Amino acid sequence: MPEYLPTAPYRGTRDFLPAEMSVRTQVFEHLYRVIESYGYQRYDGPILESAEIYEAKSGQELADQQLYTLTDRGGRRLALRPEMTPSVARMIAGNAGSLQFPVRWYSHPNCHRYERPQRGRVREHWQINVDIFGSESANCEIELFELVHDIMGALGATEDMFVVRANDRTLLSSALSDVVGVTGEQLLQVFSLVDRWEKYDREKLAADAAEIGLTDKQFERLGETLTAGTALLDELPAAVREASHLVEVLNSDAGRLVKFDPMIVRGLAYYTGTVFEVYDTSPENNRALFGGGRYSDLAGLFTPKEIPGIGFAFGDVTLIDFLTTHDLLPKPRNEFDVAVIPVVAELGGAARSVASALRRAGLRTSSPLEHRKLGKELTRADKAGAKVVVIVGQEDWDAGNVTVRSLATRDQRTVPAAEAADAVTRLLTGSP
Amino acid sequence: MPEYLPTAPYRGTRDFLPAEMSVRTQVFEHLYRVIESYGYQRYDGPILESAEIYEAKSGQELADQQLYTLTDRGGRRLALRPEMTPSVARMIAGNAGSLQFPVRWYSHPNCHRYERPQRGRVREHWQINVDIFGSESANCEIELFELVHDIMGALGATEDMFVVRANDRTLLSSALSDVVGVTGEQLLQVFSLVDRWEKYDREKLAADAAEIGLTDKQFERLGETLTAGTALLDELPAAVREASHLVEVLNSDAGRLVKFDPMIVRGLAYYTGTVFEVYDTSPENNRALFGGGRYSDLAGLFTPKEIPGIGFAFGDVTLIDFLTTHDLLPKPRNEFDVAVIPVVAELGGAARSVASALRRAGLRTSSPLEHRKLGKELTRADKAGAKVVVIVGQEDWDAGNVTVRSLATRDQRTVPAAEAADAVTRLLTGSP
Structure with a gap:
């Protein structure tokens, strides 16, 4: 052997x-x-x-x-x-x-x-x-x-x-x-x-x-x-x-x-x-x-x-x-559509709760298992084919908000955490 | 053996x-x-x-x-x-x-x-x-x-x-x-x-x-x-x-x-x-x-x-x-949604062409392989869980029409063959 x-x-x-x-x-x-x-x-x-x-x-x-x-x-x-x-x-x-x-x-x-x-x-x-x-x-x-x-x-x-x-x-x-x-x-x-x-x-x-x-x-x-x-x-x-x-x-x-x-x-x-x-x-x-x-x-x-x-x-x-x-092979699907990223490790639970709400709205959503810097996680999300990220930062979260960002257009907005799913869906469908 | x-x-x-x-x-x-x-x-x-x-x-x-x-x-x-x-x-x-x-x-x-x-x-x-x-x-x-x-x-x-x-x-x-x-x-x-x-x-x-x-x-x-x-x-x-x-x-x-x-x-x-x-x-x-x-x-x-x-x-x-x-088991799905039935064997090709149009419209559609009486085929369609049948009769067909019938309500109407898919979809969704 x-x-x-x-x-x-x-x-x-x-x-x-x-x-x-x-x-x-x-x-x-x-x-x-x-x-x-x-x-x-x-x-x-x-x-x-x-x-x-x-x-x-x-x-x-x-x-x-x-x-x-x-x-x-x-x-x-x-x-x-x-x-x-x-x-x-x-x-x-x-x-x-x-x-x-x-x-x-x-x-x-x-x-x-x-x-x-x-x-x-x-x-x-x-x-x-x-x-x-x-x-x-x-x-x-x-x-x-x-x-x-x-x-x-x-x-x-x-x-x-x-x-x-x-x-x-x-x-x-x-x-x-x-x-x-x-x-x-x-x-x-x-x-x-x-x-x-x-x-x-x-x-x-x-x-x-x-x-x-x-x-x-x-x-x-x-x-x-x-x-x-x-x-x-x-x-x-x-x-x-x-x-x-x-x-x-x-x-x-x-x-x-x-x-x-x-x-x-x-x-x-x-x-x-x-x-x-x-x-x-x-x-x-x-x-x-x-x-x-x-x-x-x-x-x-x-x-x-x-x-x-x-x-x-x-x-x-x-x-x-x-x-x-005949060049007819479909492309592999992206890993997920949305990443919810906590800026500090302590916000992991907050990110999980946002991710959970997005999933209930039918969005394939990932949240990091190990804490890394925001920039690295954005790169990871991009590689995975995600179209939108939700960033959970301390100040935002204390005010009940999160930041939703399109990876394609860099378009970004801060919204109440409870409305994250709606905001992501609007970004994904391109509606205002 | x-x-x-x-x-x-x-x-x-x-x-x-x-x-x-x-x-x-x-x-x-x-x-x-x-x-x-x-x-x-x-x-x-x-x-x-x-x-x-x-x-x-x-x-x-x-x-x-x-x-x-x-x-x-x-x-x-x-x-x-x-x-x-x-x-x-x-x-x-x-x-x-x-x-x-x-x-x-x-x-x-x-x-x-x-x-x-x-x-x-x-x-x-x-x-x-x-x-x-x-x-x-x-x-x-x-x-x-x-x-x-x-x-x-x-x-x-x-x-x-x-x-x-x-x-x-x-x-x-x-x-x-x-x-x-x-x-x-x-x-x-x-x-x-x-x-x-x-x-x-x-x-x-x-x-x-x-x-x-x-x-x-x-x-x-x-x-x-x-x-x-x-x-x-x-x-x-x-x-x-x-x-x-x-x-x-x-x-x-x-x-x-x-x-x-x-x-x-x-x-x-x-x-x-x-x-x-x-x-x-x-x-x-x-x-x-x-x-x-x-x-x-x-x-x-x-x-x-x-x-x-x-x-x-x-x-x-x-x-x-x-x-x-816990009584949570889903029910088996019906075999198909629509049956297209020729009244006489000679209309088999006509029925196939109508069935083909229904499939292109996204309807799961069956057409009989062996010719039997209309009544028997209606019973078969009902057992298979079909909701609508399309009947292809000689007179109708000569006039370019087919008859679309809901198996649930018995509601039935004669429509141009080319509009069969629309008529079936309306019956299935209950729209007028």
């Missing part, structure tokens, strides 16, 4: 000092407001879950390599949730009898994955999850696409800064089998290959395709299929097109909200229909910001009832990268 | 369905506001920490029996934080060079302890932590006691519903050695006995005292000491009294905020001075709601700099029990 323990947080996790926390809080409060404006209700669940709920459905890579697991003192095998969807499916299944479907829920959990830390990838991140349960209507897709656009708008993004690329796994499956000639056994492996399509070079993709058992011809056809855009739809059987929610969306007025893209498939194993990813259009940050999709049988792990779900999730890391790239 | 996985959350942890989450959110938002009104800034840290930071200072019981530990895939021994203070001490020590002391910080982490679940005890709870670092002034104690009273007030509690019982470990140590004759080696064990004093019966306490090596006479003297109240102060050496922050507080105008109680010691090993606990005065819930104290060398685990700290923490479970006992 070293003489002193290290002060860095555990690798891949982050401390949020107040300035960073203030930015994070402001960003997510914007999002809460937008999501709640659609009538989504916030829920929460435990960070520890039974490990088996991820092993069953989230996919091999996640369960085998990325899960943080532990065994409790009672011998139960647990995992730190790597994502929220299995938890919410569990909660929906467990409470299905008393819920009024369809339900719109959202949450803001922290999730853990054991990954090599790199840009955009951490081991603990904060994630917003938005889901609808209990509806098979394409209106779900439309509402979520509208919500995605409103979320981006609330963050200050304009429509040219991002694009929603959407696909439907039923369309992709059909294209892979009918157009490329992929077999049922190869399907999941080819999905995984498609998910890597933009990340790997052509040589590596060709090698992976060969390993799955695709011919050179099939590999070429696969490339054409993935880049065909809406033209691909004409090659698919009419019954497949007609059953697709995404095709319904594309044919409606909401079609403008998304771009059909056969290359979008998503990594998680449980998606069954619509899948989408929101991409930053900036060349320096060209990657998926977040995504989601429809999962028809995740609740089926827990209940014989059929409860379809659709949702999306986005994490704080990619979101804050996006806002930084 | 059973056919279906269980839907209950892991034992000792909780799902928060929207109604419960709404209550929790409202309660804690009150608290954020009060704490921020004093200029405290929110921070956050990772849930995973190196296990050794708890083993070093938090005390034997916590480290040996209550810690959730795991080893990551890189062989690092980690713990789910059982409390926040060691984490914040680590962050303060690591950033001491750039911080302007004293700093006022708060956080709202979830913490884990392996305990037998029972009333008031869970394995995962949400906790508010409030701390001041870098000041040895008794003004810290005074400010935190004021804050405690303001917090309780913001929750709706009146002064008769709770009492702040405060002690100073330096006073208690002196009393134990000077009055009871406890030796230096016995001190920590006697602290632990004092912490159990109100929970155990006299027989069990006597047996534990004997085990520590106290005589019957000393045990009797200990009982008298713990119940002596302020009279005990007169028995202590003047130098000890004069050095005590708590005595300074008791002698000031802030003395009214606390009751001196030699029996308060707190369980955590790292407290060095003032300790306090807030008790519910209700006979049916007579126990500590939360508490805190001064810790002079916790940052010393991480840095040679001396950075004193003082703070308190309170969890959601005891807090919500308190609010329930």
